[in-house]
Amino acid sequence: MGHHHCCSKQKVKRGLWSPEEDEKLIKHITTHGHGCWSSVPKLAGLQRCGKSCRLRWINYLRPDLKRGSFTEQEERIIIDVHRILGNRWAQIAKHLPGRTDNEVKNFWNSCIKKKLIAQGLDPNTHNLLSSHHINNNNNNNASNLSHHIHQQTTSAFSVTSQTKNASIDMKTPFVTLPPFPPSDTSPFIPTTLHENSINTTFECQNLNFSSTVRDQSPHSLVEFGTQSSMGSTVPMSSSSLNPSGFGMARRELHVEY
DNA sequence: AAACAGGGCAACCGCATACAC
DNA sequence: GGTGTATGCGGTTGCCCTGTT
Known part of the structure; x- marks a missing residue:
C-alpha cells in the first residue's frame, strides 16, 4: 500500500493514538492553530503524518465535539438529510453540531441502516424493499409499518426520470x-x-x-x-x-x- | 474460564478537488 | 494551461470490547 505525500519522507507511526500523542497535538493546535497540516507533526513533535493529525483532531480531539450516543432527533435528522443527499456524510454532519462525518457514517452503518432494513426500507434509496427483502430481514413489523413507510418515502425530493432536472x-x-x-x-x-x-x-x-x-x-x-x-x-x-x-x-x- | 463471533468505532487508504506556482 | 502538493471526503479495514457458547 502506498503512503501519503505528506508522510512519504518520514517514518510515521500508525494505529491508535496514545494519550501522550493526543496531548502533544492538543497543545500544539491550541497554542499555534493547525496552519498547514503537513507541518503539524514536525512542529508538534509527533511521528505521524499530517493527514493522521488532521483526522485525529477533527474526529476526536476538537473541543467542540459532542460525544456520546446520538439522540432520537439527531437520528431523524440523519435519516431525513440522507434521504436527500445520500452518503454525503460531511454534508449530513454539518446539520449536527458537534458531530463528525466519521461519527455519522459509523452510526449510519452500525445502527440506522439496520433499523431501516428492519422497517422494510432500503437504506440506500429509502424506498420500500421488495417483500423478499422484508421477509428476509424482518419478521413481524414490516406489514404494520407499510402505511407509515409509504408516507415516509413520499419524499418531496424524489426526482423521476421525467423530471429533466x-x-x-x-x-x-x-x-x-x-x-x-x-x-x-x-x-x-x-x-x-x-x-x-x-x-x-x-x-x-x-x-x-x-x-x-x-x-x-x-x-x-x-x-x-x-x-x-x-x-x-x-x-x-x-x-x-x-x-x-x-x-x-x-x-x-x-x-x- | 476459555474460545469464538459479532458489532462498534477509530484510523487508514485512495480518489477528487483546491490551490499555488 | 500544466504540474505538484495539500486538503477534504467517502469507503474500507482492522482492532478491541462485549456477549454467547
Whole structure:
C-alpha cells in the first residue's frame, strides 16, 4: 500500500493514538492553530503524518465535539438529510453540531441502516424493499409499518426520470429546524407543489424547497441550496442523478453568508 | 474460564478537488 | 494551461470490547 505525500519522507507511526500523542497535538493546535497540516507533526513533535493529525483532531480531539450516543432527533435528522443527499456524510454532519462525518457514517452503518432494513426500507434509496427483502430481514413489523413507510418515502425530493432536472432551494437551514414531529408524521410530506416548465416548488411541513429546472441530459442535475436565517442564499450541493435519485458525482459545496 | 463471533468505532487508504506556482 | 502538493471526503479495514457458547 502506498503512503501519503505528506508522510512519504518520514517514518510515521500508525494505529491508535496514545494519550501522550493526543496531548502533544492538543497543545500544539491550541497554542499555534493547525496552519498547514503537513507541518503539524514536525512542529508538534509527533511521528505521524499530517493527514493522521488532521483526522485525529477533527474526529476526536476538537473541543467542540459532542460525544456520546446520538439522540432520537439527531437520528431523524440523519435519516431525513440522507434521504436527500445520500452518503454525503460531511454534508449530513454539518446539520449536527458537534458531530463528525466519521461519527455519522459509523452510526449510519452500525445502527440506522439496520433499523431501516428492519422497517422494510432500503437504506440506500429509502424506498420500500421488495417483500423478499422484508421477509428476509424482518419478521413481524414490516406489514404494520407499510402505511407509515409509504408516507415516509413520499419524499418531496424524489426526482423521476421525467423530471429533466431540478435545483432545490431550502429556505430553512436544517440546523434551525423545530423539533421533529412524532415519527408518524413525516416532515417531508409536501403540503403544496407548484410546477411549471422552469421551476418546481415544494413546500414541506418544516422545509420549503424550490427547484429550478434545466436540461442536463443524459443525467439530470440537481442542485440543493438553503437560505440561512439571515436571508442569504447558501447553495448546498449539486450532483448528477443516478437512478436511485441520489447524487453520485461529487461537487464542491459553496457557502455564502 | 476459555474460545469464538459479532458489532462498534477509530484510523487508514485512495480518489477528487483546491490551490499555488 | 500544466504540474505538484495539500486538503477534504467517502469507503474500507482492522482492532478491541462485549456477549454467547
